[in-house]
Amino acid sequence: MADNIETLGHEDIYPINKDGKEQTRAFLMKVVEILLEYIDEENDRKSKILDFKMPEELEQILDLDIPQKGLPLGQLLKDCRSTLKWQVKTGHPHYFNQLSSGLDILSLAGEWLTSAANTNMFTYEIAPVFILMENVVLKEMRKFLGFVHGDSILAPGGSLANMYALMGARHKMFPNYKKLGLKALPQLVMYTSIDSHYSAMGAAASCGLGTDNVIQIDVDEIGRMRVDKLEEAVLATKARGQVPFFVNCTCGTTVVGAFDPIIPIAELCQKYGIWLHIDAAWGGGVLLSKKHRRLMEGVERANSVTWNPHKLMGTHLQCSSIHFKQDGILLGCNQMCAEYLFQQDKHYDVSFDTGDKVPQCGRRNDIFKLWLMWRGKGNEGFEQHIDHLFAMSDYLVQRMKEMPEKFHLIQEPEMVNVLFWYIPERLRDQPDTKERNAELGRITAQLKARMMTTGSLMITYQPLRHLPNFFRNIVSNAAVKKEDIDFLLAELDRLGHDL
Amino acid sequence: MADNIETLGHEDIYPINKDGKEQTRAFLMKVVEILLEYIDEENDRKSKILDFKMPEELEQILDLDIPQKGLPLGQLLKDCRSTLKWQVKTGHPHYFNQLSSGLDILSLAGEWLTSAANTNMFTYEIAPVFILMENVVLKEMRKFLGFVHGDSILAPGGSLANMYALMGARHKMFPNYKKLGLKALPQLVMYTSIDSHYSAMGAAASCGLGTDNVIQIDVDEIGRMRVDKLEEAVLATKARGQVPFFVNCTCGTTVVGAFDPIIPIAELCQKYGIWLHIDAAWGGGVLLSKKHRRLMEGVERANSVTWNPHKLMGTHLQCSSIHFKQDGILLGCNQMCAEYLFQQDKHYDVSFDTGDKVPQCGRRNDIFKLWLMWRGKGNEGFEQHIDHLFAMSDYLVQRMKEMPEKFHLIQEPEMVNVLFWYIPERLRDQPDTKERNAELGRITAQLKARMMTTGSLMITYQPLRHLPNFFRNIVSNAAVKKEDIDFLLAELDRLGHDL
Numbered sequence: 001m002a003d004n005i006e007t008l009g010h011e012d013i014y015p016i017n018k019d020g021k022e023q024t025r026a027f028l029m030k031v032v033e034i035l036l037e038y039i040d041e042e043n044d045r046k047s048k049i050l051d052f053k054m055p056e057e058l059e060q061i062l063d064l065d066i067p068q069k070g071l072p073l074g075q076l077l078k079d080c081r082s083t084l085k086w087q088v089k090t091g092h093p094h095y096f097n098q099l100s101s102g103l104d105i106l107s108l109a110g111e112w113l114t115s116a117a118n119t120n121m122f123t124y125e126i127a128p129v130f131i132l133m134e135n136v137v138l139k140e141m142r143k144f145l146g147f148v149h150g151d152s153i154l155a156p157g158g159s160l161a162n163m164y165a166l167m168g169a170r171h172k173m174f175p176n177y178k179k180l181g182l183k184a185l186p187q188l189v190m191y192t193s194i195d196s197h198y199s200a201m202g203a204a205a206s207c208g209l210g211t212d213n214v215i216q217i218d219v220d221e222i223g224r225m226r227v228d229k230l231e232e233a234v235l236a237t238k239a240r241g242q243v244p245f246f247v248n249c250t251c252g253t254t255v256v257g258a259f260d261p262i263i264p265i266a267e268l269c270q271k272y273g274i275w276l277h278i279d280a281a282w283g284g285g286v287l288l289s290k291k292h293r294r295l296m297e298g299v300e301r302a303n304s305v306t307w308n309p310h311k312l313m314g315t316h317l318q319c320s321s322i323h324f325k326q327d328g329i330l331l332g333c334n335q336m337c338a339e340y341l342f343q344q345d346k347h348y349d350v351s352f353d354t355g356d357k358v359p360q361c362g363r364r365n366d367i368f369k370l371w372l373m374w375r376g377k378g379n380e381g382f383e384q385h386i387d388h389l390f391a392m393s394d395y396l397v398q399r400m401k402e403m404p405e406k407f408h409l410i411q412e413p414e415m416v417n418v419l420f421w422y423i424p425e426r427l428r429d430q431p432d433t434k435e436r437n438a439e440l441g442r443i444t445a446q447l448k449a450r451m452m453t454t455g456s457l458m459i460t461y462q463p464l465r466h467l468p469n470f471f472r473n474i475v476s477n478a479a480v481k482k483e484d485i486d487f488l489l490a491e492l493d494r495l496g497h498d499l
Numbered sequence: 500m501a502d503n504i505e506t507l508g509h510e511d512i513y514p515i516n517k518d519g520k521e522q523t524r525a526f527l528m529k530v531v532e533i534l535l536e537y538i539d540e541e542n543d544r545k546s547k548i549l550d551f552k553m554p555e556e557l558e559q560i561l562d563l564d565i566p567q568k569g570l571p572l573g574q575l576l577k578d579c580r581s582t583l584k585w586q587v588k589t590g591h592p593h594y595f596n597q598l599s600s601g602l603d604i605l606s607l608a609g610e611w612l613t614s615a616a617n618t619n620m621f622t623y624e625i626a627p628v629f630i631l632m633e634n635v636v637l638k639e640m641r642k643f644l645g646f647v648h649g650d651s652i653l654a655p656g657g658s659l660a661n662m663y664a665l666m667g668a669r670h671k672m673f674p675n676y677k678k679l680g681l682k683a684l685p686q687l688v689m690y691t692s693i694d695s696h697y698s699a700m701g702a703a704a705s706c707g708l709g710t711d712n713v714i715q716i717d718v719d720e721i722g723r724m725r726v727d728k729l730e731e732a733v734l735a736t737k738a739r740g741q742v743p744f745f746v747n748c749t750c751g752t753t754v755v756g757a758f759d760p761i762i763p764i765a766e767l768c769q770k771y772g773i774w775l776h777i778d779a780a781w782g783g784g785v786l787l788s789k790k791h792r793r794l795m796e797g798v799e800r801a802n803s804v805t806w807n808p809h810k811l812m813g814t815h816l817q818c819s820s821i822h823f824k825q826d827g828i829l830l831g832c833n834q835m836c837a838e839y840l841f842q843q844d845k846h847y848d849v850s851f852d853t854g855d856k857v858p859q860c861g862r863r864n865d866i867f868k869l870w871l872m873w874r875g876k877g878n879e880g881f882e883q884h885i886d887h888l889f890a891m892s893d894y895l896v897q898r899m900k901e902m903p904e905k906f907h908l909i910q911e912p913e914m915v916n917v918l919f920w921y922i923p924e925r926l927r928d929q930p931d932t933k934e935r936n937a938e939l940g941r942i943t944a945q946l947k948a949r950m951m952t953t954g955s956l957m958i959t960y961q962p963l964r965h966l967p968n969f970f971r972n973i974v975s976n977a978a979v980k981k982e983d984i985d986f987l988l989a990e991l992d993r994l995g996h997d998l
Contacts, residue, residue, distance in 0.1 A: 010605055028607070069877045091514065129585045334701065
C-alpha cells in the first residue's frame, strides 16, 4: 500500500476516504521522515543555516502555484522537501539572529499533538484538558511574578498582549469607555522609554489614543528608562490638563536587553495613581532563575505583565502571555456575552469558558507545547536553561574582550543581547571616533550580507539612538555551546577581515 | 537505543544533547504513533467523540502539575495519551458542534512542517519561502473576491481580522487619528446587523469607538440585514452630527448562516461615502463553488473582506485572512518602522518584509498548511468540498422534512447552518405555540447534556432574538457522509424521545 502512495490524491486518505487508514498513515510517515531529516540537518553544525536567494530568484526556483486540479501526494512530499530546503534553519546553533530561536523537541511534540487535536480554546466544552492546563500553567507563571491571585491569558504575540494590558488598564480606570468610547474620556496619556518595543506606539494607535499621546522617556547610558524624566513628563501632562494613566516599563529591551528600574517606577506610579505595566515579553524568562531574577526585582508591584515563553524559554512560536494582578479585568474589559457560544445554562461550571476574556473569538491552543515542555524540564530544567543562555552570552563577551582589536563591545550587557562592531583589518589602528564608527556601521550591513550569502551564520543589526548600525547577538537557543561561540567569532573574522 | 527511551530525559535529546539523533528520533516516532492511533480512532464512527467529565472531576483524574524536576520521556508519552483520551475529537464525523471541525490530513501535515520550521512571518530574511507562499495564496483569494489589486494578510482569528478592517477604514478615512487619537475626530459610527458576530462590538470597544456607537440594524425574517433600516440609521446618525463611517455586512451569520444583501448595501455605502466591510469569516468559502458563490454576489464592491479558511474550507485553526481592495492601507495604518527589524539597508527588496503591516510584531506562520492543502486539492477539490458540505446539509434538511413530528425545522437554510428543535414523544401532538416552543427550548439544553454525557454526538444550541434555545447543526467536516446524517437523526431520537 505504502508503495504507491505517491500517486494517490487527497481523496484517497482521511477524511474523505473513510477506509484510508493505511494510506493516511503511509503519507504522514513520509512527511515525518522528511521532518526528521530536517531536524538532523539543523542540529548538524556542518550544515548551512540557509541558502539565500533574492525574492525574484526564489520565485523562479519554486513552484508555488495553486493548481486547478489537486496534485498527487508525491508532489506534496516534494513540496515539503523543497520548502524546507529554501527555508532558514531557525534552530541551527549558529542562528543568533532573533530573540526567538532554537527547536525544542518537547515543544515540537506538543505542537504536533496540538494540531492533531485541532480545537479552539474558547470553551471547556470543546477543549476541556487544554483549558485546565492553561489554568495550571498560568497560575505557575503568576507564582513567579509574585501575583497571589490575579488572572492571565495566552495572547497571539507580545504586541497584542501589551495591547490587552492597555485595554485592561483603560477598562479598570475608566469603565464607561467601553460603552461611550474615548471621546467621552479626558485625553489619556501613556509613557514608555525611547528604547521600548514599538508595540507600545502600535497599541496607542490601534486603541485610538494616538501616538502623540505616548510620551517617550529618555534612557540612561545603558538603556534603562530615566525615572526623573518620567516624573517630569507626568507633571507636564497634568499641567496640560490631560490624564497620565499607563506606564510601560520594559524588562529586556529589544535591542539592548536593558531592564527599566521597576521599584522607583512603581513608587512613581503609586504616587500619581498610574497603571504600571511591565513588558517582559523578552526578559520574563529570567524569573525562572534564582541567579538572574534580581533583574526583575519588584515585579510583583506591577498591575500587568507581558511574558513570552516563545522567547527566552524556547517554546515554539507563538506562546505569549498577559497577566493581571487583579482578577476579573479581562472579562470585564472584553466580555460581549455571545449567547451562541457562552450559554449560561450549560451543564458544567461555565467559568471554565475563557473565550469571552479576549477580543478574539477563536483562540489557538498555545498551551499544550508549553505545558509538555515544563513537565519535561521541570522548574529546575528551565532554570538551567536560562542560566546556560546567560553563561554562553558571558563567554562571548569574555572572548570579545580578549580580542579588542577585532571586536568593539558597545556596552556591558545586562542580559543575553551582546552589542558589538566587528573591526576589519584596515580599521584596526584607527581611534574610536565618530567617523570610524560610521564606517563600522556601513561594514556591519555588508558583513551581514556576506553572512546571508554564505549561509554559515546569522546575527542581526540595527542603528540605535546616536549609534550607527551595530550587531546584536542573541543566545536564546539551548543548542548553543562554547564551540558555537568560538565558531561565531572565527566566522565573523573569516567573512569580514577584508571589508 | 529506542528500547530505553522511556527513562531518558529532555537533556538526552536534541537540542541539548547534540549527539541525540537516535534518541530524538525514537521519542518523536513514539509521539507520532500515539497521534496516528488518535487519528484512526477519530475516523472510526464507532468511537466516542468525548468522555465527558465535569471540570472538578477532570482535575482529579489528570496529573497536570508542573514538577520541580523534569519528568522522563516515558511520562511525557503517557501525558500525550492521557491528554488525547480526555480531549474532544473535533474531527469525528459526528461532531457537528462548531463552524470549525474536521481534521484535514494535508493541513495537518502542513502544521507539522510549520512547527519543525518554527519561524516568524515578519521578514523575508527569516521566512523567505513562507512569505512568497503567502503572497501567492492571498492573491488567489483576492481573485475569488474580484479584487484586481489590493492587499491582504493572515490575522490571528476572524475577530481580529474584523478589527484590522475597522482600523484600516479609520486610517484611510481619517489618517490623522493615528497621531492625534480619536478625540481629535468627530464621533465615528458603525453599523452591523443584530445577528452579526460579536466581534463587531468587540472591535468598537477595543479601538475606542464605544459600543454605543455601533448601531445594530434589524434583520428580515431569514436573518439578513434590512437595508431600509440601515438607511434610517445612517440618516439619524447624520442628524445627530456624527459620522457614519463603517458598515459591517455579514456573509454567513454565526447562528443562522444568513447572507446580508451585498449589492443594495454597497449602493447605500457609495451614496453616503461609508466604508463597506464584509465579514465573510464563515461564508467566504462559498466563493470557491460556482454553484454557491451567488450568495456573495457583489463582493467585489467591498472595501475589505474577512475570510477564514479555518472554517468552511477545513484548514487547521487558525487561519484567518483580511483583504483590502486598495493597496497600501495595511502598511499606512500599522507601520511603526522599527529599525531593529525592518532595516531599510538590507541587501534584498524589503517590500517583502510584511511584519509592519499588522499591529502584531511576531506573526505565526498560518500559511503553509493552507498552501499545501490547496496544492493537494486544487481549486476543483475545494469546489467539490464546498458543494459536498452543502449537499450533506441539504440531505439533513430533506430527511427532517420527512419526519415533521420529530423535527421542527426553524427556517430554510441559506448555508450549512440547520436550525431545528427536536420534539420528544410527549410533545408530538402539541400545536406550534409559544408555550410549546419554550418547552422545546428547555428540552434542547437537556438533550445537549445527554449528548455530552453519552459522547456520541455534538450539536450546539443557543437562543436567538425571540426564539428560545434551538439546535444549530453545522456540516463543515469533509468526513461527513449520508450515513452520518442518518446517524445524527437516529441518535437524537434515541437520546431525546423520552424527554
